[in-house]
Amino acid sequence: MSVLLQIGRRPPEREPRPASGAAPGPLGLDAETRVFRSAHGAHLFVADGSRIYDLPEEAADRLERWTAAAHDPAQDADLAAGLGLPLWGGAGMPAPRIDGTPAAVPPLSSLSLNVMQACNLSCGHCYADEGRFGGSARAMPRETAFAAVDRLLAEAAPDAAVVVGFMGGEPLLARDLVHEVVAYATRAGAATGHAVRFALTTNLTTVRPADAELFAAHPFTVAVSLDGDRAGHDALRRAPGGGSAYERLRAGLEVLERHGRPRHLSARVSVTPYTGRLLDILEHGIGLGFDEVGFAAVVSAPDPAYEIGTDTFTGFLQQMVECGEAALRELAAGRPYPFGNFQTAMYELHTGGHRPYPCGAGAGYLSASAEGGLYACHRLVDDPAFAMGSLAQGPDQGARAAHLAARHVDRAEPCRSCWARYLCGGGCYHEVTRRGRPGCDYIRGWLAFCLRAYVELSQAAPEFFRNPTASDLPGDPAALAR
Structure with a gap:
């Protein structure tokens, strides 16, 4: 698999966190990845680190059919390894950048x-x-x-x-x-x-x-x-x-x-x-x-x-x-x-x-x-x-x-099994406590469009990203x- 876009600077690698503070492990390919297409072909979004990769069409089609069909989640890791997907653990792979460990309380800013x-x-x-x-x-x-x-x-x-x-x-x-x-x-x-x-x-x-x-x-x-x-x-x-x-x-x-x-x-x-x-x-x-x-x-x-x-x-x-x-x-x-x-x-x-x-x-x-x-x-x-x-x-x-402990997105349902969870973060606290999460399909739809738009804009006008506002x-x- 060839990298299409290495998004900015990769987050720093870190040591795995203690298991006692973490949420359950990887949930499966449907929660960790999202196949999408742009004018430039098929691509893979990886939730961990918000990474985007070029994906051969054959692999994209196989991954989409796999996640859409009923299957044993225990076999996901084998498929990921077979396709060369840059996902979880294993030799040469970093620990997940986010797990269920609550963030430490930061200084007020x-x-x-x-x-x-x-x-x-x-x-x-x-x-x-x-x-x-x-x-x-x-x-x-x-x-x-x-x-x-x-x-x-x-x-x-x-x-x-x-x-x-x-x-x-x-x-x-x-x-x-x-x-x-x-x-x-x-x-x-x-x-x-x-x-x-x-x-x-x-x-x-x-x-x-x-x-x-x-x-x-x-x-x-x-x-x-x-x-x-x-x-x-x-x-x-x-x-x-x-x-x-x-x-x-x-x-x-x-x-x-x-x-x-x-x-x-x-x-x-x-x-x-x-x-x-x-x-x-x-x-x-x-x-x-x-x-x-x-x-x-x-x-x-x-x-x-x-x-x-x-x-x-x-x-x-x-x-x-x-x-x-x-x-x-x-x-x-x-x-x-x-x-x-x-x-x-x-x-x-x-x-x-x-x-x-x-x-x-x-x-x-x-x-x-x-x-x-x-x-x-x-x-x-x-x-x-x-x-x-x-x-x-x-x-x-x-x-x-x-x-911070109670509202970590990996500890929320149904958020923890959503591919968009680390882009959304679980939704506005004010809205969730009063209305729940009626807009989840909207959020996923908007982010799916944004993934395609990002690839196309990066190709058409890379200078846009040099002067952020x-x-x-x-x-x-x-x-x-x-």
Whole structure:
């Protein structure tokens, strides 16, 4: 078998982990491999290390027929050896890069502050219930916000870069506090030797010139909630007094253009059953000048009418692939096309991205509530099942370790037998705890398309992979699988 593409740098080899901490061994070829085809022929995806190989058509056909038919899983290793598949153990083969051993709790590297748990818009699909998370509206006191910065710097690895995020509700309703925290964190980080970056998620309806100047003066990633053109956006986002939330967003973009643009400006589209054609929305967002436009299905919302269900994921996948095909055509021709979901997938595959968790929630990333509680992420604020300590007492290392042990993808069902598990990581914790995993077929379908697109883009425009663009938004869950 000849290697088609050695994806980026191979992960470092390591000694096998103790069996006492591991999940059961290899599950079989259907869980460890995926045959796919591109314009260049047949290929093999190996889950361990997210490796891609050229595969002779005869071997591809035999492997597909074998995994589709009933067979004794004990014979999989013999077939793999006969075909020369680079899989498990044996002479000259490395130990698996991921097993069921939970990750060690890492130093904290990113902390989001829920500075205003209230919002000026009313959106039925908002996971945060306008920032209230099922409770009452409240704002983070100044001393709590400063304590959050101190805690992040104290818990971070020496000299490591850290990210301070601002979430809500609508964080710019607490703009004075945001400005104060940026100044404080910049000074404090310089004193401790930590480079501090910032991220903010906003509906952009209340941004002022001073905010734009702040974003431009500091290393900021700003993510803007966008639901389409004026009709589509206003149908899902109700402004007080009956005004147009879309026109206010457009006015906010003009403020950024006149007074200062952040280092990275992205649009995030929350997809509901009421969302219009995704390709139209994608191109509309690109036309508005965003550096990146991405989609996320609304799987859990206070009003179930806004949730994407199992029956509607098929249409969602078709539309996502339509957007991906457009991105592939443009990028292969050397033209920019900032479809965030596609670009994230391409870079992750190219660098051999593979992980046993969907994101850094509860690991290197935590979120602070207005009262100073620490939670696994900004979507899980005020959820006692994901409480991770407090700013006053520090992160609860036991709770973080238990979280990482319980949610390792090799210990989850049905995840542990899925070929896409190390690209997906098991799914967003917020969504899984509330809705289960209704989107697994969608995720596999999207990733299967991305595998083909990666091979074709690598051949058509290898220069694309020399200048990656990545978002600094903290705690972004399972972007590759979206």
